Amino acid sequence: MILGVESGPHQMQLSAEQKEYWHRNLRVTILLLAVWFVVTFVMGYFARELNTITFLGFPLGFYMSAQGSLIVYVAIIGYYAHYMNRLDDAYGDREHGDK
DSSP states (O other): OBTTBOOSTTOOOOOHHHHHHHHHHHHHHHHHHHHHHIIIIIHHHTHHHHTTSEETTEEHHHHIIIIIHHHHHHHHHHHHHHHHHHHHHHTTOOOTTOO
């Protein structure tokens, strides 16, 4: 089983609308994972070089490690929830009672 899709003779056939929904979901997930990777690993790897830049009076490498990355993580979660709610509304796939 790859990405939750069964293979073989009992494979579930997805409609074009379901394929588009899944494609858009994967696209935003990959984009947000790329942002997470950059904030978590790339910023940490270049922390010494980033410390030459100041942000709010703190070296940028220190700020991103202490506060900035946490702010980005919360923003990623908020954006994903908002995006998926809009996507669910667009495809009529919202759970009952969610607003």
